[in-house]
Amino acid sequence: MESLGILGATLGAALAVIGAAFGISKIGKATMEASARQPEIADKARTTMIIAAALIEGVALFAVAVCFMAL
Helix, strand or coil, rough: HHHHHHHHHHHHHHHHHHHHHHHHHHHHHHHHHHHHHHHHHHCCCCHHHHHHHHHHHHHHHHHHHHHHHHC
16 A cells, blocks of 8 residues: 555656646747747746746645655
C-alpha cells in the first residue's frame, strides 16, 4: 500500500511540472506573437510574461513540495 502512495506523489509532482511547462510555453508563445505584431510593446509584454511565468513556477514548486512531503 505504501508503494501506491509513492506512485501517487510521484505522478502528482510530474503532472505539476508538466502543467507548469505547458503554461509557461503558452505564455512565451503569446508574448512572441504579440511582439511580432506590435514591436513597440515588446518590453511591456516581456515584463508581463516574466511575472506570469514566475507565478506559474511558484505554484508548480509549491505543488512539487507538497507531493514530496506526502512521501
